[in-house]
Amino acid sequence: MEASKSVRRHTISVWVDNTPGVLSRVTGLFSGRGFNIESLCVAETMDPSVSRITLVTTGDEFITEQIIKQLRKLINTIKVVDLSELGHVEREMALVTVKAEDKSRAEVLRIADIFRCRVVDVSPNTYTLEITGNHEKIQAVLGLLKNHGIMDEVRSGALAIQRAKKD
Amino acid sequence: MSKKRTGAQIILDCLEREGVRHIFGYPGGAVIDIYDELTRRPNLKHYLVRHEQAAVHAADGYARASDQVGVALVTSGPGATNTVTGIASAYMDSIPIVVFTGQVPTALIGNDAFQEVDIVGITRPCTKHNYLVTDIKDLARTIHEAFYIARTGRPGPVLVDLPKNIQQSSIVPEPIDLKAIKIKSYQPTLHCNPRQIKRALDMILEAKKPVLYTGGGIIASNAADELFQFAEALQIPVTSTLMGLGGFPGVHPLWMGMLGMHGTYCANMAVANSDVLIAIGARFDDRVTGKLAAFAPYAKIIHIDVDPSSISKNVVVHIPIVGDCRDALHQLNSLVKKLEPRDWRQERQEWLETVNEWNRKHPLGYKQDKKVIKPQFVIEKLWEATKGDAYITTEVGQNQMWAAQFYRFKRPRQLMTSGGLGAMGYGFPAAMGVQVAKPDDVVIDIAGDGSILMNIQELTTVVEHNLPVKVAILNNNYLGMVRQWQQLLYDRRYSQTDLTSQPDFVKVAEAFGAVGLRATKPDEVEKVIRQAMETARPVFMDFVVDREECVMPMVPPGKATHEMLLA
Numbered sequence: 001m002e003a004s005k006s007v008r009r010h011t012i013s014v015w016v017d018n019t020p021g022v023l024s025r026v027t028g029l030f031s032g033r034g035f036n037i038e039s040l041c042v043a044e045t046m047d048p049s050v051s052r053i054t055l056v057t058t059g060d061e062f063i064t065e066q067i068i069k070q071l072r073k074l075i076n077t078i079k080v081v082d083l084s085e086l087g088h089v090e091r092e093m094a095l096v097t098v099k100a101e102d103k104s105r106a107e108v109l110r111i112a113d114i115f116r117c118r119v120v121d122v123s124p125n126t127y128t129l130e131i132t133g134n135h136e137k138i139q140a141v142l143g144l145l146k147n148h149g150i151m152d153e154v155r156s157g158a159l160a161i162q163r164a165k166k167d
Numbered sequence: 168m169s170k171k172r173t174g175a176q177i178i179l180d181c182l183e184r185e186g187v188r189h190i191f192g193y194p195g196g197a198v199i200d201i202y203d204e205l206t207r208r209p210n211l212k213h214y215l216v217r218h219e220q221a222a223v224h225a226a227d228g229y230a231r232a233s234d235q236v237g238v239a240l241v242t243s244g245p246g247a248t249n250t251v252t253g254i255a256s257a258y259m260d261s262i263p264i265v266v267f268t269g270q271v272p273t274a275l276i277g278n279d280a281f282q283e284v285d286i287v288g289i290t291r292p293c294t295k296h297n298y299l300v301t302d303i304k305d306l307a308r309t310i311h312e313a314f315y316i317a318r319t320g321r322p323g324p325v326l327v328d329l330p331k332n333i334q335q336s337s338i339v340p341e342p343i344d345l346k347a348i349k350i351k352s353y354q355p356t357l358h359c360n361p362r363q364i365k366r367a368l369d370m371i372l373e374a375k376k377p378v379l380y381t382g383g384g385i386i387a388s389n390a391a392d393e394l395f396q397f398a399e400a401l402q403i404p405v406t407s408t409l410m411g412l413g414g415f416p417g418v419h420p421l422w423m424g425m426l427g428m429h430g431t432y433c434a435n436m437a438v439a440n441s442d443v444l445i446a447i448g449a450r451f452d453d454r455v456t457g458k459l460a461a462f463a464p465y466a467k468i469i470h471i472d473v474d475p476s477s478i479s480k481n482v483v484v485h486i487p488i489v490g491d492c493r494d495a496l497h498q499l500n501s502l503v504k505k506l507e508p509r510d511w512r513q514e515r516q517e518w519l520e521t522v523n524e525w526n527r528k529h530p531l532g533y534k535q536d537k538k539v540i541k542p543q544f545v546i547e548k549l550w551e552a553t554k555g556d557a558y559i560t561t562e563v564g565q566n567q568m569w570a571a572q573f574y575r576f577k578r579p580r581q582l583m584t585s586g587g588l589g590a591m592g593y594g595f596p597a598a599m600g601v602q603v604a605k606p607d608d609v610v611i612d613i614a615g616d617g618s619i620l621m622n623i624q625e626l627t628t629v630v631e632h633n634l635p636v637k638v639a640i641l642n643n644n645y646l647g648m649v650r651q652w653q654q655l656l657y658d659r660r661y662s663q664t665d666l667t668s669q670p671d672f673v674k675v676a677e678a679f680g681a682v683g684l685r686a687t688k689p690d691e692v693e694k695v696i697r698q699a700m701e702t703a704r705p706v707f708m709d710f711v712v713d714r715e716e717c718v719m720p721m722v723p724p725g726k727a728t729h730e731m732l733l734a
Contacts, residue, residue, distance in 0.1 A: 017352055021299075025291060032292045062479070069476035075296040075316060078352040 007060050009038070011090055011160045014053040014071055015078040018044055022076045026053060029074065035059065035067050039092075039157025050078060056158050087163035093156045094138050095120070097128045099149035108148055115141045126151060134158075174303050174334040175200040178267070179208050181310040184345060187238050188212060189229060189603050191222040195242020197269025197282060200334040214603065214632060217624035219246050221596035223253020223324075224585075224622070226264045228597030230257075231583045232558055233604035234389070236317050237264040243271055244282030247328075248289065252590050254324045255293040259587025260410060261387055263322035265313045272332040273301055287328050295323030303336050311348045320355025321474040322387055355473060359490030364498045367445070367469045367486045372506075374443035376518050377403045380426065380455075383410030383586070384448015384472060384492040391415065391579040393496035394447070400503050402515040404522050406434035408449050409571050410586040417575030418555070423522060424531065427455040428722045429568040432529035435720075435728040437522050441466045448472060448492040451481040452587070461727030471495045529720070529733055531572050540689050542566070542641040542712040546573040549611060549639060552696045557609040558601045560584065562594040562618030564648035566641050568718040570613040592621025595638060599625055602634040609637065609700065616642040616666055626679035629705040637699050638707045640672055643714045651717045655732070656724075676707035685709040 016022045023042060030037050038056040045052050057067060064082065071080045083090075100108040105127075112119060112129050115137065121128035131141050135158065142153070172180065178201055182190070190213045194202040205213055216222040219241045226237030241250055247268040257264050271280040287299045296316050298309050306329075313325040371377055385394055385407070391414050398405050398421050405415045406426040415422055424431035426438055438444060444466040449455070456462040459481060470477075470484040471492055478487045488495055533543040546569050549557070555577050561567040561584040576582050583601060585593035598612040612619075619640055629636050641647075646664040653661050673683030682702050686695040692710065699706040720731040 021287065021291075024288070028291050066476065066480060069478075073474070073476050075350065075353045 007058055008084070009056060009058050010064050010082055010084045011054065011056050011088065011158055012068065012071070013081045013083055013160065014055065015045070015080075016051050016053060016074075017076040017078065018049050018051040019076060022051065023053075025074050025076060026055075026071065029070055030057075033066070033070060035063065041157040041159050054157065054159050081162070083160045083162060088160050089163060090134050090158050090160040091132055092135055092138050092158050094131045094142065094153060095128060096131065096142065096145060096153040097121070097126050097151040098145045099125060099151060100127045101125045104148050108145070111141065111144050117141065169339045171337040172340050173200070173204070173337045174306055174329070175204040177303070177306050177340055178310065178329065178334065179204050179211060180340070181307055182238065183208070183210060184343065185236065185311070185314045187236070189214065190238045190240050191216055191225040191229070191600065192240030193219050193222060193242065193246060195246050195269060195282070197243035197246075197271060197331050198240060198267075198329070198334070200331070201240065201267075201269075201329075214599070214628060216596065217627050218622065219249035220253050220592065221599070221622050221625045221628070223250045223257065223264065223266060224590075224593050224596035225600035225603070226266070227253060227257045227260075227262045227593075228560060228583045228600030229604045230262050230264050230600075231386075232580055232601040234580065235604075236314050237262070237600065238267070239264065240267045241269070242282065243269040243286075244284045246282075247284055247286035251290060251293065252588070252592075254290055254326065256585045256588040256590045256593060257324040258293045258295065260585065261322050261383060262324065263317040264324045265310075265317050266324060266326045268326060268328050269334075270299065270328045270330040273330045274332070276330065286326065290326050293324075294326050295321075297326040297328070299328040300330065300333050303333050303338050306333060307340055307343055308348070311343060311345060312350060315348045315350070316353065320353075320357075356475070356489045357473065357491040357494060359471065359488050359495045359498060361498060363486060363488045364495060365502065367488060368499055368502050370443055370467060370469060370486060371401065371403075371445060376441045377401070377443045377445060378437050378441040378466075379403050379405040380407070380438060380444055380446045380449055381405060381411045381414050382408040382447070382449025385411050385414035386579045388448065388473070388491050388493040389579070390448070390493035390496050393493055393500060396500050397496050397503065400500065400511070402511040402519065403445070404437055404519060406430070406437065408452065408455055408586070409567075409584060411449060412571055413576035413579045413581040416577050418577060423526070425571050427452075427728070428457065429572065429718050429720065430728070431526070431531055431572075432720055432731065432733065433522060433526040435722070435731060436525045438463050438466075439727075439729040440521075444468045446470045446472075447495065450477045456481065457722045457726055457728040461729070533716070535689075536713065537689065539713045540686060540692060540710055542569050542643070542710070542716055543573050544689060545639060545641060545692055545710045545712065546570055546613065548692050548696055549613070550574050552693070552700055553609050553611070557581075557611050558583070558598075558605060560594040560598040560601060560610070560612045562612070562614045563589045563591045564615050564618060564646070565643075565651065565716075565718050566613050566615040566618065566647070568648070569641065572718075574613070591618040595619060595622050595636070596625050598636045598638070599629055599634055602629075602636050611637045611639055614638055614640045615647055616640055616644060616669055616672070617646040619672070620669075623675065626676065626681055626705065630680040634705060635703050636705050638705075640707065640709050641712050642672070642709050643712050643716065644669065645714060648718070650715075654715070654717065655721070672707050672709040676705075681705040681707060683707045683709065685711065687711045
């Protein structure tokens with residue numbers, strides 16, 4: 001194996017038939033062949049007969065090439081694009097309920113403001129924030145909020161889209 | 168025209184439309200409607216197996232011998248789970264079959280109903296594709312898609328799960344045009360990129376020590392004639408995988424024998440020393456490559472395969488070509504014809520002489536014995552008695568490797584063996600399927616005393632239909648291949664491989680209504696074979712062979728192919 005063995009993160013878009021069992025074909029492929037999935041997002045596209053999966057995986061060139069080829073080999077797969085090879089925008093979302101009492105209430109709001117989070121629920125001693133951004137930003141916000149006490153949190157996998165041609 | 172048809176009728180209509188004439192199966196509650204409808208279909212002949220695994224292996228053997236899609240039909244639950252080994256074997260070997268399983272009514276699915284199992288879930292990783300039909304409107308299209316997927320691209324097994332209520336309900340079916348069956352997300356690349364073909368040929372023309380390494384893709388794409396033409400034109404020596412045997416005549420001067428773990432010294436040395444390795448329809452399996460880092464270390468590799476995921480999976484390929492093997496060889500041959508004539512015999516003389524020298528140094532062989540039957544001798548005698556023309560199936564283990572080494576296959580589709588999965592119990596039911604496809608030809612299952620017991624119940628089926636399958640049991644009272652590993656790699660600790668406790672195979676055959684013959688001395692072998700060949704009934708030949716004979720050469724697991732043990 002002469003090519004490089006550098007392991008990196010890949011964000012892959014997969015268009016599949018929107019039929020029952022397709023998701024388990026995709027995830028079964030990953031578990032059966034020992035590939036790694038970091039996150040996975042699936043939803044219908046504008047065409048209700050097609051779903052689009054965004055999945056994040058790590059691997060060297062060989063593994064990634066195999067992952068893409070094996071995904072393409074599934075009968076229900078329409079198209080596979082490794083967005084990491086292209087200009088793309090990536091977003092994740094987190095919903096997080098943070099303890100916010102007397103003295104920390106303003107501080108939590110300030111953090112939310114700086115990172116352009118939205119407050120989606122309020123109670124006398126908590127705020128629930130919606131954070132969107134790339135992986136690093138979400139990590140950063142959660143890191144700051146941790147000091148105030150995170151009561152509950154949920155995160156999505158990554159969504160990614162290719163940048164449009166500019167010329 | 169607009170008459171209502173039941174699901175069961177539609178299913179069999181679809182089979183007839185696909186040209187199916189033979190079904191291997193076993194009835195049950197969840198397919199009883201299909202079996203009822205079968206009584207009104209004189210054109211569909213059903214073979215009642217005695218275990219569902221055998222139905223799938225038989226469909227597999229049928230498909231390989233006939234180049235048609237094989238069909239198996241079983242009930243839900245245990246009927247369905249019993250097919251899994253057969254399906255997995257067909258998947259590993261890329262054999263086109265369609266397996267129909269009954270399923271509990273849609274309203275009961277997920278309810279842990281009687282004989283319910285999620286067979287679509289179970290077989291997802293070992294089918295090319297599978298379907299659960301939940302709407303009778305989708306039934307006909309689904310079945311035709313299943314056949315289409317099974318036989319196109321890299322072939323493989325497809326399973327269709329049929330809930331009982333779908334079989335029982337009726338609709339007015341829409342007309343079907345088989346040519347219009349297309350799947351937007353499934354379009355295998357068949358035509359190879361001509362630029363890549365040109366690059367490959369340029370590399371081959373530069374080569375001093377080229378080797379053709381061919382696999383089951385040659386058989387699946389019916390490319391044997393094109394391969395022959397190409398190898399002869401450029402005088403390139405040929406080796407093949409187990410799955411590729413018969414893709415090139417085993418009696419040709421350019422033929423080096425099989426490569427890999429039990430390949431010939433000559434083939435393994437040629438690959439290890441080659442400067443250009445042309446892999447066609449093969450997939451660099453671990454049993455072929457041995458230690459990967461030491462496989463063909465000096466070679467630039469050209470890899471032609473219809474499945475892009477096979478390319479650069481195990482080894483780095485210099486020129487990848489995705490497409491049908493036959494198309495690739497056809498394009499190569501057309502380019503070769505346009506070249507200025509060169510005297511390839513002359514140019515290749517040194518390389519071919521080296522190859523022949525390796526062959527002379529360590530040919531395939533064994534020590535003949537006057538008192539004890541050598542298993543290799545049995546296969547040589549089978550070859551002689553059948554003039555090398557029989558259809559051969561094998562079980563798995565030593566019997567399989569000796570068959571591969573000593574029966575010099577002349578034509579494609581002559582050998583059926585569970586190559587990838589290595590499923591013991593494959594050979595006998597597969598032979599049954601082959602005999603159905605080739606009723607007038609000699610079909611021999613080369614078996615071991617371990618494997619044959621794994622589907623021996625099919626004696627009933629072959630006797631019932633008088634399928635004159637011949638079974639040659641190389642009986643060493645051992646689970647031979649595992650014993651061989653224990654001898655060579657585990658200090659002769661024969662853990663659970665002694666099969667001395669075994670039935671009298673002659674009496675077993677007779678008890679089932681077949682013919683049983685036995686040879687215990689070398690001079691009885693020919694007589695037994697002759698007698699079997701003259702018997703137009705199923706025959707078991709019990710050859711009591713040398714107990715501790717090993718398959719040689721052998722590349723120990725994890726070793727490089729040139730580090731093989733020779734005797």
